[in-house]
Amino acid sequence: xxxxxxxxxxxEGRPGAAFEVAQTLDAAAAGFERTAGTVERALAMVPSWHxxxxxxxxxxxxxxxxxxxxxxxxxxxxxxxxxxxxSLYDEAHARIERLQRAAExxxxxxxxxxxxxxxxxxxERAARERAAEAATRSPLDGGYSLAEHADAVREADAAADDxxxxxxxxxxxxxxxxxxxxxxxEEHERIRQAGREAxxxxxxxxxxxxRVVAPGAPPAGGRGGFEALDPFALSLTAGAKSIDALxxxxxxxxxxxxxxxAEARRNPRVSWGPGSExxxxxxxxxxxxxxxxxxxxxxxxxxxxxxxxxxxxxxxxRSWGESAGRTAISGGMAGLGGFAAGAACGAVTFGLxxxxxxxxxxxxxxxxxxxxxxxxxxxx
Amino acid sequence: xxxxxxSPSELEGAAGTLGRVEGSLGCPTRAGGELxxxxxxxxxxxAFEAADAVALAMADALAGxxxxxxxxxSSYAATEAASAGSFGAGR
Numbered sequence: 001x002x003x004x005x006x007x008x009x010x011x012e013g014r015p016g017a018a019f020e021v022a023q024t025l026d027a028a029a030a031g032f033e034r035t036a037g038t039v040e041r042a043l044a045m046v047p048s049w050h051x052x053x054x055x056x057x058x059x060x061x062x063x064x065x066x067x068x069x070x071x072x073x074x075x076x077x078x079x080x081x082x083x084x085x086x087s088l089y090d091e092a093h094a095r096i097e098r099l100q101r102a103a104e105x106x107x108x109x110x111x112x113x114x115x116x117x118x119x120x121x122x123x124e125r126a127a128r129e130r131a132a133e134a135a136t137r138s139p140l141d142g143g144y145s146l147a148e149h150a151d152a153v154r155e156a157d158a159a160a161d162d163x164x165x166x167x168x169x170x171x172x173x174x175x176x177x178x179x180x181x182x183x184x185x186e187e188h189e190r191i192r193q194a195g196r197e198a199x200x201x202x203x204x205x206x207x208x209x210x211r212v213v214a215p216g217a218p219p220a221g222g223r224g225g226f227e228a229l230d231p232f233a234l235s236l237t238a239g240a241k242s243i244d245a246l247x248x249x250x251x252x253x254x255x256x257x258x259x260x261x262a263e264a265r266r267n268p269r270v271s272w273g274p275g276s277e278x279x280x281x282x283x284x285x286x287x288x289x290x291x292x293x294x295x296x297x298x299x300x301x302x303x304x305x306x307x308x309x310x311x312x313x314x315x316x317x318r319s320w321g322e323s324a325g326r327t328a329i330s331g332g333m334a335g336l337g338g339f340a341a342g343a344a345c346g347a348v349t350f351g352l353x354x355x356x357x358x359x360x361x362x363x364x365x366x367x368x369x370x371x372x373x374x375x376x377x378x379x380x
Numbered sequence: 381x382x383x384x385x386x387s388p389s390e391l392e393g394a395a396g397t398l399g400r401v402e403g404s405l406g407c408p409t410r411a412g413g414e415l416x417x418x419x420x421x422x423x424x425x426x427a428f429e430a431a432d433a434v435a436l437a438m439a440d441a442l443a444g445x446x447x448x449x450x451x452x453x454s455s456y457a458a459t460e461a462a463s464a465g466s467f468g469a470g471r
Contacts, residue, residue: 013416021415021424028431035438064438071434078427082420089416195417202423209430212437 006103006177008096008184011191015093018086022079029075036068067210077205085198092187092194099187103180110173117166120159127156 002010043061131152134145415421 011416014414017414017416018420025424025427025431028428028435031435032431035442039442064442067434067438071431075427075431078424082415082424085415085417085420093416191416195415195420199417199419199423202420202427206423206427206430209427210434211430212433 003100005100006107007181008100008103009188010096010100011089011093011188013089013093015090016086018082018089022083022086025075025079025082029072029079032068032072032075036065036072039065039068070208070210074205074208077208078202081198081201081205085194088194089191092191096184096187099180099184103177103184106173106177106180110170110177113166113170113173117163117170120162120166122159124156124159124163127152127159131156 002012004010039061043058043065131149134149134152137144415424
């Protein structure tokens with residue numbers, strides 16, 4: 001519980017905490033920036049590499065770089081918001097501490113004034129009693145004394161003046177205390193307002209973060225459905241550009257499944273499935289154009305392509321039967337062209353971002369570099 | 381003859397960098413009540429979680445890519461050598 005002094009409470013929280021959080025956000029942003037730089041360097045290392053595999057590689061690297069940059073920018077922005085709030089909070093906290101001290105002193109002065117007023121009142125009462133007693137004294141006791149009566153009345157009047165003065169002082173100090181308490185409340189409100197604004201600004205900044213999407217999740221989303229998924233691709237969505245982070249059904253996908261399951265267990269905020277239509281729509285157009293080109297060179301990917309198709313159809317909310325039918329059509333169409341259905345074909349047909357996992361697809365038995373691209377970037 | 385110049389260790393390095401990013405998140409400074417604003421605490425928590433999820437996914441993705449490059453770089457060199465003068469040349 002925050003310390004309360006003279007009716008003024010310190011605000012919740014700790015001075016400097018916001019700056020520590022901002023520092024952590026900055027550190028995380030720096031991590032993403034380093035990663036973007038590393039990916040950029042990796043990309044710059046192969047200026048003479050051409051072909052489909054190189055396209056896949058460049059596209060992948062550009063996506064990672066963009067995702068990392070987006071994350072870094074979002075975190076930097078959030079850090080700035082938190083830091084701005086931290087400045088305001090720390091200043092307000094310090095002001096409230098000063099107000100507490102002032103109010104404490106004020107309270108002490110009120111007590112002194114009240115005590116003095118009480119003593120003056122007592123003196124006045126005693127003097128008035130003496131005056132009355134002097135006025136009514138019987139001749140047996142010495143009789144009426146004008147001088148004594150006048151002294152007592154003067155003393156009573158002086159004590160009354162003191163009492164009134166101290167009462168006025170106490171009243172002024174009480175008003176001052178009230179003003180200080182009111183000012184402290186305004187500081188509290190200022191902190192609350194700044195916290196709300198910083199919270200909204202941070203939320204907005206976080207909106208710029210790439211989102212992790214498991215394409216195969218059912219529309220309802222949630223952890224319950226996730227266990228039943230086959231996330232053949234793990235997508236990173238960064239603004240208008242999106243591509244799968246891991247494709248295929250190999251070790252990479254297994255690892256992704258494990259990671260996502262772990263993430264799902266501890267982070268219910270991760271959005272699953274078709275949760276981001278605008279970027280998804282945008283990336284479909286991109287995936288289609290890329291996939292259209294690479295589809296011409298698609299090579300068999302075993303069960304991966306049809307499985308991707310199936311997952312994509314399920315993600316679109318189609319029934320298992322319809323999904324299977326469409327998958328067969330997809331595979332058949334690709335087969336007619338002399339090429340088996342691959343992840344790329346799945347993307348052409350259904351726009352699954354996992355298309356790019358086949359982005360390095362190559363003519364079967366053909367181009368070595370493309371074969372590598374497929375192995376390196378396509379098959380997980 | 382070797383034309384594939386991306387060093388697997390470069391991508392491994394990127395993966396490691398991302399791994400470190402992931403590890404640097406979720407720090408204890410966002411302990412309850414320290415910021416003095418529930419709204420901001422919540423937003424910062426969401427920022428950490430989002431960054432955590434992205435870092436985890438990217439680390440996985442880059443680790444996967446690095447692993448594949450690492451596993452296939454030698455195959456690439458051999459294949460390119462075999463097909464030199466035909467499809468692979470000049471890539």
